[in-house]
Amino acid sequence: MSGTFAGAKPSDARDLRDALRGCAAGDRASLRLIYDLESPAMIGVAMRILRRRDLAEEAVHDTFMRVWQKAASFDPARGEARSWLYAVLRHRALNILRGEKRTDQVEDFDTLGLESEDESPEACVARLSDEKALKRCLEQLEPARRNAIVLAYVQGLTHGELAGRLGLPLGTVKSWIRRSLVTLKECMA
Amino acid sequence: MRGEDLDRLAAEHVLGLLEGEEAALAERLVDEDEAFAAQVDGWRARFAELDQTARPEQPSAGLWDRIADTLSEAPPTPARPRAAPARDNWVSRLWGDLGFWRATGLAGAAAALLLAVGLGLALQAAARKPVLIAVLMTDANEPAGVVNVLADGRAELRPLRSLDVPAGRVLEIWTLWDRARGPVSLGTLDAARTVPLRLDNLPRTIPNQLFEITLEPAGGSTTGRPTGPILMKGTTSAAL
Numbered sequence: 001m002s003g004t005f006a007g008a009k010p011s012d013a014r015d016l017r018d019a020l021r022g023c024a025a026g027d028r029a030s031l032r033l034i035y036d037l038e039s040p041a042m043i044g045v046a047m048r049i050l051r052r053r054d055l056a057e058e059a060v061h062d063t064f065m066r067v068w069q070k071a072a073s074f075d076p077a078r079g080e081a082r083s084w085l086y087a088v089l090r091h092r093a094l095n096i097l098r099g100e101k102r103t104d105q106v107e108d109f110d111t112l113g114l115e116s117e118d119e120s121p122e123a124c125v126a127r128l129s130d131e132k133a134l135k136r137c138l139e140q141l142e143p144a145r146r147n148a149i150v151l152a153y154v155q156g157l158t159h160g161e162l163a164g165r166l167g168l169p170l171g172t173v174k175s176w177i178r179r180s181l182v183t184l185k186e187c188m189a
Numbered sequence: 190m191r192g193e194d195l196d197r198l199a200a201e202h203v204l205g206l207l208e209g210e211e212a213a214l215a216e217r218l219v220d221e222d223e224a225f226a227a228q229v230d231g232w233r234a235r236f237a238e239l240d241q242t243a244r245p246e247q248p249s250a251g252l253w254d255r256i257a258d259t260l261s262e263a264p265p266t267p268a269r270p271r272a273a274p275a276r277d278n279w280v281s282r283l284w285g286d287l288g289f290w291r292a293t294g295l296a297g298a299a300a301a302l303l304l305a306v307g308l309g310l311a312l313q314a315a316a317r318k319p320v321l322i323a324v325l326m327t328d329a330n331e332p333a334g335v336v337n338v339l340a341d342g343r344a345e346l347r348p349l350r351s352l353d354v355p356a357g358r359v360l361e362i363w364t365l366w367d368r369a370r371g372p373v374s375l376g377t378l379d380a381a382r383t384v385p386l387r388l389d390n391l392p393r394t395i396p397n398q399l400f401e402i403t404l405e406p407a408g409g410s411t412t413g414r415p416t417g418p419i420l421m422k423g424t425t426s427a428a429l
Contacts, residue, residue: 028257028260031256031260032253035253035256039248039252039253040245040246040247040248041240041241041243041245043245043246043247043248044243044244044245044246045240045243047243047246048243049205053249057248057249057252060248060252061252061255061256061259064256064260065256065259065260068260078227078230079230079233079234080234080237082237082240083233083234083237086237086240087233090205090240094205098208119244123242124239124242125242127241127242128238128239128242129238132238134235134236134238134239149204150239152204152205152206153203153204153205153236153239154239154242154243156205157205157206158205158206158207158208159201159206159207159208160208162206177201177204177206178197181197181200181201184235185196185200185235188235
């Protein structure tokens, strides 16, 4: 499968920025517009991290609260509206993930190993745009190291969890990540 | 920590890899270190496209209604002019949290507290009037303490709840008004109680100045900077 799922049209980026401005001014229709544009993709992002529908919806709910309260602090000079929105979502989802300790989900990780092929790191990379640097630069990494970076990001794994998942010593995983980050940064500069 | 280590920390923070002390350090640096916050923004931008590779799922039918219900309980915080550039840091997060908090059921109690403080002091000399108030919030967005800065420059901390202080640890009070200088310790406490704060040797307290309480080893942080978890924090606003 190729092509991103979420709408990435330039018009959406402008709509999002305008909608954030609307939220900052207290316009609830603007928040609803963001919900209509982004909530399915937001649920998808939160599901990859939290793996439970109720928790994913909680993360999205809390994100909209934060967006409503914090829209005034969004500064277009510092980044895209979409990056900002998903940074808020990821931060909330990771906090839920770390906070809940998820005893029930630890088992999931063992039995899951195995998320559907659709969710594999390879599938994620395949969905990235051929025109953008991220895909090209990730593809310069050795496959196992590339997968480690992508898994960490999309599933919110810690160094320790990643080592467990990959069956590698913690030190190895940390040094893989560090070297890969240096390579990525140089490549994307 | 060297520059390249900080950049690595920023990247691993964005990836979500950090835990324990490194995670706490990154959270703190995002708040307090402009350069680190910019590195985090850079890594977010590099990885952002990965968010678009998630398979979208329709939210359940009631999700928007739940959001709308919560919103009705929590009106938006009005945008306010800021001297400093708007930043997605904890200062703005906290501002948002205050808006949320004002609208929750705690607002009544908190407003009563502020009113009582205000009324009580109004009856005294003008010098006793609080000119700046900081409500310190916990991680869970609950008000946990108030810092009152009086017109004559004196200040006091009034906790709103007790805090668990493990043996061998103390509460340390910090203030930050200048990122370049970093947080400055105002002293340590063995338990949450009302205390005067010694601000005499510091520049005059200003709006948006941070106060926070961290858990530190007995005797206080040995590095001169907060090292333990933040138990509560808040910034000053001008009192009417």
